[in-house]
Amino acid sequence: MMSQHNFDVEKVIARSPWFKNLPKEQQAILVKHSKVEMIEANSYLFSVGQSTSHLYCVLSGWIRASVNSAYGDEFALNDLHEGSWAGEASLYNDLPRVIDLQAKEDSWVLKVPRAAVIRAGEAYPLMYRDISQFQVARTRGVFELLAGMVLYPLKSRLAGRMLAMAHEFGETVENGVAIPQKMSQTDLARLCVGSRQRVNKILRDWSARGIIAHEGDFYVITNMDALAEEVEVTEGE
Incomplete structure (x- = not known):
């Protein structure tokens, strides 16, 4: 098991592609409500069918986003490392997740409550512009991945x-x-x-x-x- 680490959560929030343009005082509120947590290897941040109440940033380690069949076959969508963010879909609906986020090794993760992020978005709606730009880039990457799997x-x-x-x-x-x-x-x-x-x-x-x-x-x-x-x-x- 990994030992406790000291992470600069304020800097993590300030550098986030989602929150970098929020006022400092609003970033400070997100920092206040955030929590650093260690996820042991092979444990899940969330899995298919679950609802989530947090957004996540990988502080260290290796988290894999994947879909898995009932027969144990895995299709890896993306590997998340230090500085990677995930979980933004929970801002838009309460539907169960359709992918797994699993730690492939002991990893430290920053958990930001969805409720705190929603309040930030209500006060500063331009936050959603930054999140949308991030989602467009991520979706493009998924489309390119799927095209490669089919055509190459x-x-x-x-x-x-x-x-x-x-x-x-x-x-x-x-x-x-x-x-x-x-x-x-x-x-x-x-x-x-x-x-x-x-x-x-x-x-x-x-x-x-x-x-x-x-x-x-x-x-x-x-x-x-x-x-x-x-x-x-x-x-x-």
Whole structure:
């Protein structure tokens, strides 16, 4: 279990894409009502069918947004890391959630009560403009993801997912860009809707060609341009 951390909640709220344009005094009210909570690995912030009363910001760790079948199959929509926000749908309706938010490792999360955010929106309606702009960008990303799943072969989907992670939270290292997140081949397979065996075959090919390297528990993209070219492959796998 992770030890207690000290997070600058005031700074987290001020930098939020949703709340950055609120007056300082209104941001302070949200800070006052917010709560930092540790979510243990494999626990859920919320799951399909539940109603929620908070908005969430990942302070550290790894939270996955996904949909799961009754047979245990998982389709990963997005991985949330430090600074990622979620749960804004609860501002618009009380309908049950249609996705799961699950901690893939011990994670610290900021929980902001929906009621406090609604009061802020009533006082400063332009807040909803910022939230809507955020939602448009997120929806666009989901549409691009779905198009990729339908139209592109597995190799292209896997390359696209790894590039997205590298651009979002990758770290520059001596031999390329490291993805600082422990990911098994099963995790990667779920991200791109493929089998672990086929993903393993693609990764071994990329490793042999000097496109990626597996160092310890992490992947390093050693040739970003070559990996980007893999996204463009449209014939077979």
